[in-house]
Amino acid sequence: MSFRERLEQAIAQNHSLLCIGLDPDLERFPTGIPRDPEGIVVFNRAIIEATADLVCAYKPNLAFYLQYGAAGIAALATTRQLIPPHIPVILDAKLGDIASTSAAYARAVFETLGFDALTVHPYLGSEALEPFLSTSDRGVFVLVRTSNPGASEIQDLPVGEAGEPLYLWLAERARAWNQRSGNVGLVVGATYPVDLALVRQRCPDLPILAPGIGAQGGDLERAVCAGLTEATAPLLVTVSRSILYADASARFAESARAAARRVRDMIERIRKEVAGQAGHR
DSSP: OOHHHHHHHHHHHHTOOEEEEEOOOGGGOOTTOOSSHHHHHHHHHHHHHHHTTTOSEEEEBTHHHHTTHHHHHHHHHHHHHHSOTTSOBEEEEEEOOSHHHHHHHHIIIIIISOOSEEEEOOTTOHHHHHHHHTOTTSEEEEEEEOSSGGGHHHHTOEETTTTEEHHHHHHHHHHHHHHHHSOEEEEEOTTOHHHHHHHHHHOTTSOEEEOOBSTTOBOHHHHHHHHHTTOSSOEEEEEOHHHHTSOOSTTHHHHHHHHHHHHHHHHHHHHHHHHHHHHTO
């Protein structure tokens, strides 16, 4: 199956658009978890076991593992194997380089580590992304509008004859790439719901990965409405710290499950409301 098909199956099975970011912070580990790379595996296993029926995907961020060298990468590889096979796993690495380097990255992420999708940046153009795009059964999420406060410094720059913001122009380019490869998605920060709505209008048929809910302050209802209205492709709402570190006690996994269930259920409520409004038009 394609990545899109696996993702839609997970959404349907778990009735969820929630994607949990597996970003281990040793300083925030709860009581009883070793604060070392071996502890990462213990922590991630507990989170996965507690939430696997509440998510449509997981998203480990490479940096949180790479900082611990070989032991951290081993923890990442083990984490990938802990996730049930029917749940897609997206590696958040924001890769992109000249074509030969990207080809090596693609082999590492898709073949060696076995991830279902990854995030990439488009700064080097479609040539650099081709090794990722040509792996047709894996997903490629292109950075378009990031969730950080400084995103507008570059992403709002006017481009083209119409002088539209760069992030919208990039969304159009990504949609064109998808017409060839069929495996492209977009990264659009939930912290910018107005921009998210504009991207969704341009690209109703592309999956959107929307980080920024929780610790980054994104408004869940506004983001979900923006990402689902007029959509024919999934929206993945990414939440990390507010679920992972909901509790610092030995009951951390139970608390993470409760937090994930609250977010999942809120998203589902909003999704039904959006669907109902669409049905009355």
